[in-house]
Amino acid sequence: MELKIRKTAEIYVIDINGEMDLYNSYKLKDLVVKMLEKGMKSLIINLEQVDYIDSSGIGALIYICSMMKKMNLRLLIVNVRGSVKRVIELTKLTEYFPIADTIEDAIHTMAGV
Amino acid sequence: MFRVKEVQSNDDDPLFNKSNMYKHEFPSDYCRIRYFTLFIMESAPPEIRQTNLLEQQINEIIKNAVKHGNHCDPNKIITVWYSFTPDQAHIIVQDEGHGFTELERWNSFNRKRQECIKARKFCELSDYVSFRTAESDETDGGNALFAALEFWNGGLVFNSKRNAIAVLKKYPKNRTLFFT
Numbered sequence: 422m423e424l425k426i427r428k429t430a431e432i433y434v435i436d437i438n439g440e441m442d443l444y445n446s447y448k449l450k451d452l453v454v455k456m457l458e459k460g461m462k463s464l465i466i467n468l469e470q471v472d473y474i475d476s477s478g479i480g481a482l483i484y485i486c487s488m489m490k491k492m493n494l495r496l497l498i499v500n501v502r503g504s505v506k507r508v509i510e511l512t513k514l515t516e517y518f519p520i521a522d523t524i525e526d527a528i529h530t531m532a533g534v
Numbered sequence: 535m536f537r538v539k540e541v542q543s544n545d546d547d548p549l550f551n552k553s554n555m556y557k558h559e560f561p562s563d564y565c566r567i568r569y570f571t572l573f574i575m576e577s578a579p580p581e582i583r584q585t586n587l588l589e590q591q592i593n594e595i596i597k598n599a600v601k602h603g604n605h606c607d608p609n610k611i612i613t614v615w616y617s618f619t620p621d622q623a624h625i626i627v628q629d630e631g632h633g634f635t636e637l638e639r640w641n642s643f644n645r646k647r648q649e650c651i652k653a654r655k656f657c658e659l660s661d662y663v664s665f666r667t668a669e670s671d672e673t674d675g676g677n678a679l680f681a682a683l684e685f686w687n688g689g690l691v692f693n694s695k696r697n698a699i700a701v702l703k704k705y706p707k708n709r710t711l712f713f714t
Contacts, residue, residue, distance in 0.1 A: 442568065442593075443597055443673060444565075444568075446673070447672060450672070472585075472586070473590065475590055475593060475594060475597075476674075476675035476676070476677050476678035477673050477674070477675045478675070479675050480673075480674065480675025480676060480677060481675075483663050483675070483677065487660055487663070503585055504586050504587050507585070507587055508590065511685050512680050512681045513651050513684070514663065516651075516654070517660075517663060
C-alpha cells in the first residue's frame with residue numbers, strides 16, 4: 422500500500438494505492454495521527470486506487486473517522502467503489518462514514534461551495 | 535421488534551458436515567495468512583470469485599483462527615475444510631485455541647449496533663462500530679464478524695467449544711457474471 426499526500430488550499434488529500442489489509446492498514450492511521458499533530462483540519466481520503474480492503478482497513482477508517490469526529494474536524498472519503506464499497510456495505514457503515522463521490526465533490530463540500 | 539441475526543454455537547449444525555470437503559492444515563504463521571487464503575481460493579471456480587469478496591471473507595476467518603485462536607503459536611495449526619461449486623462456497627476453519635468465549639457479549643453488542651443503525655442514531659453508533667476484547671490490538675478492526683454474518687448467507691455457526699467456525703455462501707443460479 423502506497424500513501425501520497427497532496428494539498429489543495431487548506432484541504433489535505435491522501436491518495437491510497439494498493440491493498441488495505443492486515444499487514445499495512447496501520448500505516449494510514451499513523452500518517453493521519455501525525456498530520457493531526459501538525460494541525461491538519463480537513464482531510465480527504467481517496468480510495469480510487471484501492472482494490473482490496475479487509476477488516477483492518479475498515480478499522481483504520483473507523484479509527485480516523487471517530488477521532489476526527491471527536492475533534493470536530495472535517496473528513497470525507499471518496500471514490501468508494503467495487504469490492505471496497507461492498508465490504509463497507511457488509512459492515513452496514515455506509516451512512517456512518519462521511520462519503521463523497523469524487524475528490525471534486527469533496528472539495529466543493531468542504532469549501533462550502 | 536425487528537429481528538437481529540445472532541451467531542450460534544452448535545456441533546450438530548449441518549454446516550459442520552465435512553463430507554466431500556478438501557482438508558488442509560496450515561501453520562499459525564501470521565505473515566502467510568493471505569497466502570493460505572490464496573491457496574484455498576485456487577480451488578474456487580471463476581463464477582464465485584467475483585471481485586475479491588470471497589477471498590477477503592475467507593481471509594478474515596483464517597486470520598481469526600491464526601491470531602485470536604492460536605495466538606500465532608508456531609506449535610499450533612489451523613485446519614481448513616473447503617468445498618466450492620459455481621453456486622456455493624462452504625468453509626470450516628478450526629484452531630487449537632480456547633474458543634470465542636465472548637460470543638454472548640458479541641451478540642448483545644451486535645443487537646445494540648443494529649438498533650442504532652436501524653434508528654439512524656449515528657452518534658450512538660460510534661460506541662458500537664468496533665467490537666473490542668482484552669486481546670484486541672491496533673491492527674484488529676473489530677468489524678469482521680459483522681460483515682461475515684451478512685456475507686455468509688447460507689449460515690455461520692461455531693462449534694460448542696467455539697474454536698471452529700463453519701460458513702456457507704450461496705450464489706443465485708443463472709446470475710449475470712462480471713469479471714474484473
